[in-house]
Amino acid sequence: MDNRNKIAIVTGATRGIGKAIAERLLAAGVTVAVCGRNQKLLAEFDHPQAFPFTVDVSNPNNVDTMTKEVLKQFGRIDIVVNNAGITKDNLLMRMTDDDWSSVLDVNLTGAFYVCRSVIRPMMKQKAGKIVNISSVIGVMGNAGQVNYAASKAGLIGVTKSLAKEVASRGILVNAVAPGYIDTDMTLMLDEKQRQQIITHIPLGRTGSVEDVAETVYFLVSDANQYITGQTMHVDGGLVI
């Protein structure tokens, strides 16, 4: 299918990895519903095929409204990237109920709401590609991130199960697990911590948002016809 006829939804597209994914899709000619909570940042997408939708993915009504609106405007949904994510780090003994539930609500339940709301139209189309943005932390674990690790490991389980549910309808579902990528989310690390992390990365550098966007683009493009249920690591070899 020609990219000019494809419609994508990217959550958490206001900055960082989500913005780079949306820009990669737009550069390839895809029409993109750019989703996030910050209207001002969404309005900064200066592209005729970028359509802003203000959505909190942890709110199922918000999500269903967005899906209905995208279908009303464009008639189909070909690509969905569940990228919206937050961290609220703390050691387990100090982690509050809110630290736990807010991270699970956005990172895992948010992706579930989005998948649930787009899956019927994709099944009717008998085609679609979904990518869930997980993390190496969901595979390796990390002290101070039990909530985040649980949400990202959960996304891998969602990916595998949904891939099996919808494969017969021509829908491919994959996850991408970035390593340490330079964005607002990792800005909180000081230079010493950053250098310490780099010593564990075989490729000797942190990743860029483009490194992740390029992999996501491959998975949702026509080049991918036979990969489903997989987690692609974009981590410079951190998890080998």
Ligand SMILES: NC(=O)c1ccc[n+]([C@@H]2O[C@H](COP(=O)([O-])OP(=O)(O)OC[C@H]3O[C@@H](n4cnc5c(N)ncnc54)[C@H](OP(=O)(O)O)[C@@H]3O)[C@@H](O)[C@H]2O)c1
């Ligand atoms: N950076 C890394 O090293 C790294 C590594 C592994 C995985 N990841 C994952 O990659 C994804 C993007 O991370 P990033 O580093 O680009 O983070 P970021 O710069 O903090 O951006 C997070 C994005 O998620 C959006 N978001 C947060 N809560 C939301 C909600 N309730 N509803 C809708 N959108 C929401 C934010 O939009 P608002 O403008 O609404 O806040 C923002 O666009 C996340 O899922 C993260 O866990 C990142």
